[in-house]
Amino acid sequence: MLRYLVRRLLLTIPVLLGVATLVFALIHLVPGDPAQSMLGEGASVEDVAKLRHALGLDRPLLVQYQTFLTGLLKGDLGSSFRYGTPVTREIRDRLFRTMQLAAAAMAVAILCAVPLGIVAAVFRGTAIDYAAMTLALAGISMPNFWLGPLLAILFAVYLGWLPVAGTGTIWHLVLPAVTLGAALAAILARMTRASLLEELRELYVLAARARGLSRVRAVVHHAFRNSLIPVVTIIGLQFGAVLTGTIITETIFAWPGVGRLLIQAINFRDYPLVQGCILFISLTYVVMNLLTDLTYGLLDPRIRYD
Amino acid sequence: MIRVGLAIVLVAILAAAAGPVLSPYDPASQELSRRLERPSLSHPFGLDELGRDILSRLLSGARISLLVGLAVVSVSSVVGMLLGSIAGYFGGIVDDVISRAVDVLMAFPGILLAIALVAVLGPNLTNVVIALSVIGWVGYARLVRSQALRAREFEFVQAARALGAGSPRIVLRHVLPTALPSVVVQATLGMAGAIIAEAALSFLGLGVQPPTPSWGTMLDAGRSHLFDAPHLTIFPGLAIAMLVLGFNFLGDGLRDRVDPKLAS
Numbered sequence: 001m002l003r004y005l006v007r008r009l010l011l012t013i014p015v016l017l018g019v020a021t022l023v024f025a026l027i028h029l030v031p032g033d034p035a036q037s038m039l040g041e042g043a044s045v046e047d048v049a050k051l052r053h054a055l056g057l058d059r060p061l062l063v064q065y066q067t068f069l070t071g072l073l074k075g076d077l078g079s080s081f082r083y084g085t086p087v088t089r090e091i092r093d094r095l096f097r098t099m100q101l102a103a104a105a106m107a108v109a110i111l112c113a114v115p116l117g118i119v120a121a122v123f124r125g126t127a128i129d130y131a132a133m134t135l136a137l138a139g140i141s142m143p144n145f146w147l148g149p150l151l152a153i154l155f156a157v158y159l160g161w162l163p164v165a166g167t168g169t170i171w172h173l174v175l176p177a178v179t180l181g182a183a184l185a186a187i188l189a190r191m192t193r194a195s196l197l198e199e200l201r202e203l204y205v206l207a208a209r210a211r212g213l214s215r216v217r218a219v220v221h222h223a224f225r226n227s228l229i230p231v232v233t234i235i236g237l238q239f240g241a242v243l244t245g246t247i248i249t250e251t252i253f254a255w256p257g258v259g260r261l262l263i264q265a266i267n268f269r270d271y272p273l274v275q276g277c278i279l280f281i282s283l284t285y286v287v288m289n290l291l292t293d294l295t296y297g298l299l300d301p302r303i304r305y306d
Numbered sequence: 307m308i309r310v311g312l313a314i315v316l317v318a319i320l321a322a323a324a325g326p327v328l329s330p331y332d333p334a335s336q337e338l339s340r341r342l343e344r345p346s347l348s349h350p351f352g353l354d355e356l357g358r359d360i361l362s363r364l365l366s367g368a369r370i371s372l373l374v375g376l377a378v379v380s381v382s383s384v385v386g387m388l389l390g391s392i393a394g395y396f397g398g399i400v401d402d403v404i405s406r407a408v409d410v411l412m413a414f415p416g417i418l419l420a421i422a423l424v425a426v427l428g429p430n431l432t433n434v435v436i437a438l439s440v441i442g443w444v445g446y447a448r449l450v451r452s453q454a455l456r457a458r459e460f461e462f463v464q465a466a467r468a469l470g471a472g473s474p475r476i477v478l479r480h481v482l483p484t485a486l487p488s489v490v491v492q493a494t495l496g497m498a499g500a501i502i503a504e505a506a507l508s509f510l511g512l513g514v515q516p517p518t519p520s521w522g523t524m525l526d527a528g529r530s531h532l533f534d535a536p537h538l539t540i541f542p543g544l545a546i547a548m549l550v551l552g553f554n555f556l557g558d559g560l561r562d563r564v565d566p567k568l569a570s
Contacts, residue, residue: 278421
């Protein structure tokens, strides 16, 4: 296990370096002069030169790259052009909201999908199964930038049960969390059903039933636990999708998180902040995938790493 | 399932191709006095915030969606197939370089990289295609690489080599064709992915710019009128969901045909 852990961690280093390099390269892909683009066409030559100096764009590329990587290791991602504050502070201020939304979405997804998947598997081939899987298919096919406004129309505009956007109470979290969690719920429900059906075919379930256990007890006490392994893996791997999904969901519901900050930074051509947000989201994504890989083995003792 | 998918996709292609003939109104013509008017017999999907006919704009937007999907899938599959087969067939340092690039791009959440690229390149249709192709080729390269690794051990490939065929000929004539069925499946599902990604980028204001009628842009415009004109949101979203569902059905069905073991 330790050898695998070290190897997996070592393999992550070039990926992290690659991600950082790609994010560094972004600002150099801006057509023309990034400083000019940030200040607008009407900016004076002096102002452009000053900003170029402030962003370090007047230095050789390799020096810029070295400064970027050193800063990254120290947690320094430069300063926001719009706010004039460190990029890390802007991200840190909104991090709680994004994590709150992502956690709520995952909770909604797990709480809806796992029971739905179990019911569909237990009642396989019946109307309940078809209804559950049709619901799951709808969840997968509906883009969250459509589902969000639709839920807002129904629950905020027509029924008036929930606030349409913003923050403040727990009720503000409901629509964004459902919007963000729906696709994951659909994937999880299908996965839970498939995985449980697989387990129900195993001999140990038959043995349990032969010993006189009811179908429900055989599912709950025996098959369900084993069927969870692929489901947990999917939950871990889908965290990245949930994290990127926050960009759209936060924009729809004016949720003040990192995703909305990214879109605002893009609109203001605040490239250091754009770089910072993208780096933060992608690094979190890589780390989450790494953690999922590592916990996979802990869940299933049959998996050996050597 | 495959038939339902094919039917939806064919209807969309027909609607896009015959759009100008089928459109009851000019998608750009405005009737400001009737803005946000609800669906009626003369305008089945209603009018938008500038009094433009939503049905005509949806028909026109189908062209954008299918065009972006086709362009992204074409560029990504050609680049991915080429690099994947080179990596798998030649191995060694070439494989290492290509595989590491694939690893890094796979480590990025796809849509995030597309957002980043469009943000720096500028929001327009061409840049959307470039951004989605940059993230799109990776899947094809991975798929074709694994097929090429197997194919180079096949007897007919070794026979071609023994007969003196050069590497480019072997890759193009013998290695790539073995991967084609899987690539077709991937491309069909890739159409769904590209259509949804284009709509997402346009929804965020980073894709096709107004007044060009893209489904994502139409949804974005509807956001400001959830209270007074929900039809601005309902119909473009329905169009996106149906077309994506169609390509997903078609892709899943084709995959089951290509690899019957996967059929549930």
